[in-house]
Amino acid sequence: MTDVIVGLDAGGTKLGVRVAALDGSLIADVSLPAEDWSASPAGDAARWLIRRLNRVVPEGDRVVAVGVGAQGCDTVEHCGELAHELGALGYPASVVNDAALLVPAAGLTTGIGVIAGTGSIAVGGDATGETLFAGGWGWVIGDDGGAPAVVREATIAALAANDDGEPDDGLLRALLLAFGVDSAPALARAVNDTPTPENWGPRAIAVFAAADAGSALAVGVVERAADHLAHLVDQLVRRGAVGETVVTAGSVIANQPRLSAALSERIAAAHPSISIVPLADAPVAGGIELARRLTAP
Structure with missing residues (x-):
């Protein structure tokens, strides 16, 4: 079993999913359709994300952390709700609006x-x-x-x-x-x-x-x-x-x-x-x- 981290970018038309090992090596990087994505209610959104995450993470690997950028999470409270729901499903998560991914993605x-x-x-x-x-x-x-x-x-x-x-x-x-x-x-x-x-x-x-x-x-x-x-x-x-x-x-x-x-x-x-x-x-x-x-x- 390999411990992995996952990045998710849920936008209006596509879901970006990137999986990496803890040493930074890339395991998977794919884009999935996301026309039916909705950030509300948070519980449904969490399950939607996990179903698609599990299509990409190799069988047997263990997800130890998830970073999510979600279109529609437009308040700190909403992001916190989605992070809580993901955590309740066994996926420790940090959730931000999808635009908030840009700064860390640029290394800033x-x-x-x-x-x-x-x-x-x-x-x-x-x-x-x-x-x-x-x-x-x-x-x-x-x-x-x-x-x-x-x-x-x-x-x-x-x-x-x-x-x-x-x-x-x-x-x-x-x-x-x-x-x-x-x-x-x-x-x-x-x-x-x-x-x-x-x-x-x-x-x-x-x-x-x-x-x-x-x-x-x-x-x-x-x-x-x-x-x-x-x-x-x-x-x-x-x-x-x-x-x-x-x-x-x-x-x-x-x-x-x-x-x-x-x-x-x-x-x-x-x-x-x-x-x-x-x-x-x-x-x-x-x-x-x-x-x-x-x-x-």
Whole structure:
């Protein structure tokens, strides 16, 4: 029997699972579907995680600690509840919001993590160690910078311009092609009839392509997304977040240099002492680090 530690990164669409021996050697590193992930109630969430963890940990190995980054764990209390439920199942755990994995994954002890993927959120910590959150409201009413919200805002902008009688600058056409429809009313129906991250999110790439092709409306959508993400950092700094680094990750910010560059410009202008570091490893590496800290003497 080998003692192992496990890192879990539960996001909106996938679950990252990394298993390592206590000496740091990698045993497994996989990604599983997570469309049905929910952090509430905590007991159900714990069982959901353990069922999938057990698919990856080699038979006969013993899990001695688990580090979890969980989308939807947006308060210290909620993270504590999930850690308690995992512990009750025999898995000692440290649980944070998924954005809080970024700082330990980058090898840092302090800093601010910013995720823009399915959703968007910023997480940091103050001098007392209290976790601070900004954003993460969900893609229906917020999460600007996340893929579904980018599509939501782009659709609003394109339809409003069409109602104003303005000529299409390329954004409406890009969205029509992305949703496979042929008119503005049909676009509105296609977006509204299936209001899910799975329907909206993958179309975000069309918005960025339209911006790169010169659509002023699409550029505005991206700029406002960057404004929102930078504002999240501003909010945490004002509330006492410590650290001189913002670590960024998430499918949108990692794959769309226009958004990443715009965010970096805003942070540099507002906080010259803060450096911006795109995460080089997967966020699940932060889960492994949290689990390792649990086993430290």
